[in-house]
Amino acid sequence: MLTEKDRNHLKRALESIGLRPTRQREHIYSVILRKRDHPTADELFARAKEEMPTISLATVYNCLETLVEADLVRQVNLERGPSRFCPNQSQHAHFHCRKTGKIFDIILPDEIDADLRSMLPDGFEAEHIELSYTGFTAAEVTSSHRN
């Protein structure tokens, strides 16, 4: 279930791109908000079905595309393989552990966006900057850090 605040946020974001807040879109949004990992479309499909058994995988893909367009969800493609999705929120990088396959959010200092942007030569205008790390995590991190 969505809080009133999140529902309004969704409603406004969708309306701003001329689309309707349907049951399915609301549900997918609530599912992706509920657990802050980086699920694939397929994983979201499985979770979404628990409360909405009739939803289809194609609809999940459609809803996700819509949510990404509405800037409510970020689509992350680190490795080859399925895209992963996360609720947009603050500026952060991703760390992909090669041992566990888990993805962790790395909080970044506020200035980083401007810093990285300043490295672009003239004529390049960045809408979005994606920073991602690949490597290994110490065992204790895996449990303490939100993934």
Add this chain to the structure above:
Amino acid sequence: MLTEKDRNHLKRALESIGLRPTRQREHIYSVILRKRDHPTADELFARAKEEMPTISLATVYNCLETLVEADLVRQVNLERGPSRFCPNQSQHAHFHCRKTGKIFDIILPDEIDADLRSMLPDGFEAEHIELSYTGFTAAEVTSSHRN
């Protein structure tokens, strides 16, 4: 055709991971070095066939995987869709133009790697850092900047 220098580089890199410098691997390496864009496996297949008509797409994939493992080639996954490949070389970021679909290399200052690495919390050990920008390029850039 590969220069003597590049051929030796390839030979050493492959031997270091216990693999042989075959005709196909040499050819794919030379094709990817020749034109410094960011081709997909399929595009490389097309280019490779011009001089080696019998090579197969599966072999192109196999060779690319090998070259990536040997650290001679970098595999880049920015958007969903086919992976792109580039000869490894120096530390650089990628800029993906949403209008033209082109990918540009962005040269980074040397310190950037250490700077970005320093932002990781304890317990995270990065092997590789990937920085990518998505946005638009001014018209004149498209022709002047190497893509």
Add this chain to the structure above:
DNA sequence: CTAGGTGCAAAAGGTTTGCGGTTAA
């Protein structure tokens, strides 16, 4: 001789599309 490589064709993901039916402004 034999482990590693190649080419082919088929299969396997992951995602998109077309279409008939449904739903909400």
Add this chain to the structure above:
DNA sequence: TTAACCGCAAACCTTTTGCACCTAG
């Protein structure tokens, strides 16, 4: 009422795999 949306199944595209043949150490 009508444009947007959904669910289903089929199509699609990229990549991987299995297997028979080949080739260099």
